[in-house]
Amino acid sequence: METLNLFIRSIFIDNMVFAFFFGMCSYIAVSKNVKTALGLGAAVIFVMLMTVPLNYLLNEYVLAPNAIKEGLDLSFLTFIIFIAVIASFVQLVEMVVEKFSPSLYNQLGIFLPLIAVNCAILGGSLFMQQKVEDGSIGGFVDSVVYGLGSGLGWAIAIVMMAAIRERLQYSHIPAALKGPGIAFIITGLMGIAFMIFSGIQL
Amino acid sequence: MSNLKNLTGPLSANNPVIVQILGICSALAVTIKLEPAFVMGLSVMVVTAFANLVMSLLRNGIPSRIRIIVQLVVIAALVILVDQVLKAFVYDVSKQLSVYVGLIITNCIIMGRVEAYALGNKPWASFLDGIGNGLGYMAILVIVAFFRELFGSGCLFGIQVIPDSFYAAGYSNMGIMLFPPMALILVGVIIWVHRSFKKDLQEK
Numbered sequence: 001m002e003t004l005n006l007f008i009r010s011i012f013i014d015n016m017v018f019a020f021f022f023g024m025c026s027y028i029a030v031s032k033n034v035k036t037a038l039g040l041g042a043a044v045i046f047v048m049l050m051t052v053p054l055n056y057l058l059n060e061y062v063l064a065p066n067a068i069k070e071g072l073d074l075s076f077l078t079f080i081i082f083i084a085v086i087a088s089f090v091q092l093v094e095m096v097v098e099k100f101s102p103s104l105y106n107q108l109g110i111f112l113p114l115i116a117v118n119c120a121i122l123g124g125s126l127f128m129q130q131k132v133e134d135g136s137i138g139g140f141v142d143s144v145v146y147g148l149g150s151g152l153g154w155a156i157a158i159v160m161m162a163a164i165r166e167r168l169q170y171s172h173i174p175a176a177l178k179g180p181g182i183a184f185i186i187t188g189l190m191g192i193a194f195m196i197f198s199g200i201q202l
Numbered sequence: 203m204s205n206l207k208n209l210t211g212p213l214s215a216n217n218p219v220i221v222q223i224l225g226i227c228s229a230l231a232v233t234i235k236l237e238p239a240f241v242m243g244l245s246v247m248v249v250t251a252f253a254n255l256v257m258s259l260l261r262n263g264i265p266s267r268i269r270i271i272v273q274l275v276v277i278a279a280l281v282i283l284v285d286q287v288l289k290a291f292v293y294d295v296s297k298q299l300s301v302y303v304g305l306i307i308t309n310c311i312i313m314g315r316v317e318a319y320a321l322g323n324k325p326w327a328s329f330l331d332g333i334g335n336g337l338g339y340m341a342i343l344v345i346v347a348f349f350r351e352l353f354g355s356g357c358l359f360g361i362q363v364i365p366d367s368f369y370a371a372g373y374s375n376m377g378i379m380l381f382p383p384m385a386l387i388l389v390g391v392i393i394w395v396h397r398s399f400k401k402d403l404q405e406k
Binding site (some may be wrong): 020024076078087116117122174175176177182188191 | 223279391404
């Protein structure tokens with residue numbers, strides 16, 4: 001039940017985009033049509049599903065105080081280790097996908113390098129570390145669920161945004177508000193709509 | 203002359219946040235109050251300036267295939283320094299900023315400036331470019347935080363500015379200003395106002 005709760009929370013209540021503004025750069029830049037948004041969303045789900053548990057293990061068995069050796073606290077290395085894991089994982093995925101599935105590579109290829117610097121990925125890992133400290137992520141399974149949920153939440157947000165922006169082409173927007181201006185305001189309104197989920201407890 | 207341009211250009215005409223749409227990721231959540239917004243802006247400015255300086259010094263020695271990894275290492279090292287300094291001197295603010303300090307690493311402004319400017323220019327000009335972009339970023343954060351703190355909690359830098367007589371007359375703080383979506387809407391409005399004055403930035 002706790003785990004299910006974490007899953008629902010990470011998708012809707014603690015949504016990466018609406019509650020924490022993570023990954024806004026690619027969110028605004030790539031949400032111009034639904035198809036590419038779906039591609040990037042899928043890539044983000046996959047990378048988060050892999051890197052959050054990976055970083056969980058590293059955090060538990062290498063970085064945490066007294067993990068390697070009594071009296072050794074490596075937690076100040078968190079940032080550099082996490083970003084190294086993410087960057088190298090993205091590189092690895094890119095090479096594997098290119099080798100074994102060229103058609104998928106052509107669809108996702110351009111997005112993969114973008115993901116290494118997507119704040120949602122690093123943010124997910126850093127929040128995971130924080131949640132381990134306050135006890136809401138209790139084990140390896142929880143970290144997998146959290147990674148999947150956060151990725152899903154981000155993907156849902158970018159796909160919805162892309163659908164709205166496709167429609168927006170037909171509306172009359174003041175010239176100065178066109179492009180990023182209206183995109184920000186819509187995201188804000190969607191965020192207010194998402195606030196209805198905030199009392200859900202399972 | 204061109205050095206001065208590096209410093210002032212990013213403030214308005216080439217602002218990293220509202221014109222280039224970079225670095226929004228780690229920024230908006232820290233704008234509930236002025237103080238963390240200010241500290242965050244300052245940290246980003248320091249990291250951008252020094253990342254630019256270091257990468258510009260190294261620019262002729264790095265093969266371009268591995269430059270992304272080198273950039274990430276340089277930036278991550280700088281961010282760790284900033285994080286430790288914040289923890290040592292302004293612990294409360296550092297607690298409020300929580301994971302957002304770490305997220306400076308993936309702040310697109312820094313990567314963007316290193317890629318677009320520092321790799322092709324001299325160290326001093328790159329350093330100034332970093333300072334300028336940091337200032338442009340800080341300006342937007344401070345504007346957003348000003349409105350959110352003023353209307354959301356009636357304070358500026360934690361000091362109450364809306365007199366008690368207003369509250370007695372029935373004025374109350376707008377709670378919604380403290381919620382994340384309002385930061386997005388405020389940025390949207392800032393872009394709107396800015397582009398109304400700078401017509402050449404408007405999209406067709």
